[in-house]
Amino acid sequence: MPQNTQEIGNKKKNNLSEANRAIWLVKVLKYLGKLWDKSPSEMEVATIRIQKPAISSEPFKVSLSRIPELMELEPDSPIASEHELKLCKTAEGTNLTGIFSTLDNEEPSMEGWITHKMQCLPVYNTQYLKMKEHYLRSAKPPRRVKPLNHIVKNYKPVSSHAHNKDDCKRKDGPKMLSKDNIMDLLFQAFEKHQYYTLKDLQFITKQSVFVLKAILKDIGDYNKDPAHKKMWELKEEYRHY
Secondary structure, three states: OOOOEEEEOOOEEEEOOOOOOEEEEEEOOHHHHHHHHHOOOOOOOEEEEEEOOOOOOOOOEEEEEEOHHHHOOOOOOOOOOEEEEEEEEEOOOOOOEEEEEOOOOOOOEEEEEEEEEEEEEOOOOHHHHHHHHHHHHHHOOOOOOOOOOOOOOOOOOOOOOHHHHHHHHHHHOOOOOOHHHHHHHHHHHHHHOOOEOHHHHHHHHOOOHHHHHHHHHHHEEEOOOOOOOOOEEEOHHHOOO
């Protein structure tokens, strides 16, 4: 590194004297992190021990040990004094992450590059399981019975709703009647009124225009007079008025 400082925007400088230092990033357990927060800032909280394996092909065994002074902060704490560290990622084949620090108004300093990422594993003993159970019970609110001052209306399930029935009727369409049935409906309508439009007769009989025209040509007359223009009436031989 030719220079120990580097300008950024011609205003601030970064101290790069420790840029070549390798840093291990360790993710500790939540309860262990809370205990570290209670310790004084100048206090050493833990040490890392690296044990060489008996066989060269096996990975190194890494553990995190708390110092006795930290354990004295909470003597009744069920936390184990030593935890195993598991390697999550290495620098090989991954992007490096740099660590910077600032103190008051001093220039930012680079502390180094993260070369290893470790995860702190819990010790699954009886004390840890009791602490975990206590945490889960306190985090989950207890179930309570709430009395109701009004009647809750329950809706029974319906197999077919009203709008579904209407859709089925529209899909099925009007049923085709026989000629005799259609003529009976027409005679009943003409008993009430003398003149009808084709649209009104179609609404009464629920039949198609083509079927109605074919029958009306046999039993009715199509008026062209201005008084009843474009309206149908029965022929003289079918009239009762």
